[in-house]
Each structure stands twice: as structure tokens, then as C-alpha cells.
Amino acid sequence: MKLNKWLAWPLVMGLVVLFWIPFRAESTSHLFEMTRSITDLSSYSIGTISTAIESYSMNRFVALIVVSILFLAVEWNMNLVNFSNWIEQKSNPVRVMNYYALLFSILILGNFTVKPSFIYFQF
Amino acid sequence: MRKLSLNLFYFLIPIILIIGIVPVNRRAKYVGLNDDCSSRGTWMHDRVYTNNTPTDIVFIGSSKTINGINDERINSALVNETVTNFGYCRFGRNLHHLLLRELLQQKQPKLLVLEIRESENRAGHPIFPFLSESKEAILPYPFFNKNVLKDIWRHLAYKVELLQEAIYSDETIEPIRSSNFGYLRVPGNANLADLNKNKLKMNSCKDKLTEFEENFHHHFAHHYLKKIAALCKKKKIELLLLNLPSYGNNRTNNQDFIRYKDYGRILLPPLEILDNQTNWFDVNHLNEQGAKQLSDWLSIELSAVIINN
Numbered sequence A: 001m002k003l004n005k006w007l008a009w010p011l012v013m014g015l016v017v018l019f020w021i022p023f024r025a026e027s028t029s030h031l032f033e034m035t036r037s038i039t040d041l042s043s044y045s046i047g048t049i050s051t052a053i054e055s056y057s058m059n060r061f062v063a064l065i066v067v068s069i070l071f072l073a074v075e076w077n078m079n080l081v082n083f084s085n086w087i088e089q090k091s092n093p094v095r096v097m098n099y100y101a102l103l104f105s106i107l108i109l110g111n112f113t114v115k116p117s118f119i120y121f122q123f
Numbered sequence B: 001m002r003k004l005s006l007n008l009f010y011f012l013i014p015i016i017l018i019i020g021i022v023p024v025n026r027r028a029k030y031v032g033l034n035d036d037c038s039s040r041g042t043w044m045h046d047r048v049y050t051n052n053t054p055t056d057i058v059f060i061g062s063s064k065t066i067n068g069i070n071d072e073r074i075n076s077a078l079v080n081e082t083v084t085n086f087g088y089c090r091f092g093r094n095l096h097h098l099l100l101r102e103l104l105q106q107k108q109p110k111l112l113v114l115e116i117r118e119s120e121n122r123a124g125h126p127i128f129p130f131l132s133e134s135k136e137a138i139l140p141y142p143f144f145n146k147n148v149l150k151d152i153w154r155h156l157a158y159k160v161e162l163l164q165e166a167i168y169s170d171e172t173i174e175p176i177r178s179s180n181f182g183y184l185r186v187p188g189n190a191n192l193a194d195l196n197k198n199k200l201k202m203n204s205c206k207d208k209l210t211e212f213e214e215n216f217h218h219h220f221a222h223h224y225l226k227k228i229a230a231l232c233k234k235k236k237i238e239l240l241l242l243n244l245p246s247y248g249n250n251r252t253n254n255q256d257f258i259r260y261k262d263y264g265r266i267l268l269p270p271l272e273i274l275d276n277q278t279n280w281f282d283v284n285h286l287n288e289q290g291a292k293q294l295s296d297w298l299s300i301e302l303s304a305v306i307i308n309n
Helices: A005-024 A028-038 A046-056 A058-078 A083-088 A092-109 B002-021 B026-031 B037-049 B063-068 B071-077 B093-106 B134-138 B148-167 B192-203 B211-217 B219-234 B254-260 B288-308
Strands: B057-060 B083-085 B111-116 B238-243 B265-267
Touching (some): A092 B148, B002 B148, B026 B037, B026 B148, B037 B093, B057 B093, B071 B083, B071 B288, B093 B219, B111 B219, B219 B238, B238 B254, B265 B288
Parallel strands (some): B057 B111, B238 B265
16 A cells, blocks of 8 residues: 555654553553543643643744754755765765764753752651 | 774764853752752852851751751851851762852851761762862762762753753743751651661671771762861861761760861760750651750850850
């Protein structure tokens, strides 16, 4: 069976996201709870989604969208090019700059949460 | 493989340098510790940098100090001196050295009372990489702190986290803490069975270290104790070492603290306070009643030190 690529992309992406859920669940009951929650259509109102984004951080969300679009654009342009072959043809400074750009993207967008959380007594 | 490792190393150096050099807001470093140790980080920062009340007598130590020293009570007893409890949960002398240096940026204490206990912590303080400057976090004193690599990672990751918060304007808004005192009251009593069990454990000899082991494992802590003592000497601060053991520890004379005698005078709280089981919240911490008795005793001791000076 061959699907139209405009249908195939979101379908594959959606399936990948769904298949991650069992790995995130802490127990079987948690898995069912998460599945129930994700299939509850009433939770997809604009209000709840904007609240979720606000609590995450609107600025981070915008940055994430911009970088995702950037990566998709690069992916689109490179479509059939093998990244390994492509980068090997570049001069050393260009290669290094590319690697640094990728690393800085990770530093700007990555999750580096190491803040300690330590409570001696529950008063 | 060797070439790859070297290239990777050279590739990462500029990143580490950039993260190390880029400045972060000093208060944000302390505010970032809000989920740790009853948010004392923010209070300590504000007590040093925004609260103009002097700090004549400073207590530095762990949660034993936080719960055992009622600074407000001692402050009332010593009319002309301002007393501040700068205890921070858990152990590690490198943090005590860092806190003293921070304090000296703004304040001129006359007395520093440093907590000592049964033995020194073998590693650095877990909070040290979060508050330290990049130079001392990336190039720390290595002998023999098992957390060196973990501390470097934590420092760099925390800085990136704070930089991200600044870039995305996600900083936690935290009101200025204006309290002069850092004592944390813990009411309630310890379980007697736990206290008795701890007493037996404390007085058994099976965990005693040989002199070589002691020198090896506690070298890191004593390195920082020497630095604290040297800094106090340079700034003309009298250093006192206050023994705050766990319940049941029977070391009661100066001979037991021979390694500390070069740093400063040792204060040994009376056994009537430490042996009284109703004075403990748990095996490590005094409760409100214990803190009251210890603080009253300390007020008298510190008055004598001040008069002698």
C-alpha cells in the first residue's frame, strides 16, 4: 500500500509519538491513564493548549517551532543527499562551523535541568 | 581512536570556555536553588548583598547549624553584636569556603563559628558547582574529591540552564528576603529507640579509620579548612570551631579534635545538652528546646570571647 506523502508524514510522526507512550509510563495503570487522557478530545480546546504552552514558556515554544521549521527546510533541501557524503565534501572550517551550529542549537533548546531539589524535613 | 579523542577534546574546549566566560546573574544562581534546603540560597544571597544589617558573628555549617543555632536568641543576648546563621543543608567544606568569601564581599564579621562533627565529609558539597565561579568549578582542587567530573558537568549544565532562562525571559521572580536570621525551628522529639541505636553505633569502634585512611579521605576537607583559617587570619576574623555531633557521640575533650587545633579554638557544648534525649528532633538535629539550650550556652561562651578580644 502506498500512501500520499502528505498523509504519510503526519501518520508516521503520530504513530512514533504514540509508541513512545509505553516507554514513558511508570506502570500499566499509568499507561491506560495517559492513553485515556490523550484520546480525550475535550482536552484539545484552544484554551487548554494555550495554557499548556504558557506553563511551558511561550518564548521557548516559539523558538522550538522556528528551529523545527529550519530543520525541516534543511531536510527538504537535502532530500536525497546523504548527509555524511555532503559534509565530507566541505572544507574543514565549514564542517566545524556546521557542527558548532548543531551544538549551539542543542545548547539553546536542550533540556539541561540540573537544579537540585532536596528537602530535609516535611514540616 | 586517539586522534578522534583529541579532535573531540579540541572541539569541546571553545564550548566549555564560552559557557565558562559568559556571565550569569549572581542572584539567579541562588534563586535557582529554591527547591533545595528550604530556599535558603535566596535568603543567603539577599542577607549578604541587599540587607545592610551587619553580620558581626557568623555561623557556617550544615543543617545541624540551621536547626541547632537560634541566631535571633543569641543576637538578643549579645546586645551589640549581630548574629547570623548561615548553615546550609548537607556537608562539604568547599561550600563553606565559598560562602565565607561571598560574605566578605560585603560584610566584616568579627567571629566565624564553623561547625565540626564526628568526621569530615569525604567529597565536596553538592551545591558547590551551582554557586561557584566557573574557574574553580572547571579547575577544582582534585585531591581527593570523587565528584570532580560530576561537579564540572553540573556547573556547565546549570549555567546553560540559567542562560536559557535569561534568553527566554523565564527567570523565576523571587521577592527580596529581608530577614536577618537563618535559624529554622524544628519542634517535636526524636524516637528514643533511634537515639539509643545511634548511640551504640557511634561508640562502636568498627568504623574507625587508620591515620593513613583519615589523611587520605579527609584531605580535601582539610585543604579547604586550611583555606578558611588562612582567610580568617588575613581578614582578622577569629575562627571558632563548634562541635555539633550526632546524638550519642562521646567525644568530649580537645584531644579528640587534635586535627582542628591549628585552625582555631574549639567549642564543645556541655553533655547536659547533648545527652538529653528530649533535646533532639532526630539523631542528627537538635529540636527547638535543644537549640534554645545550646544558643543560651553559646551566648555566654561568645560573650567571653568578645570580652577577651
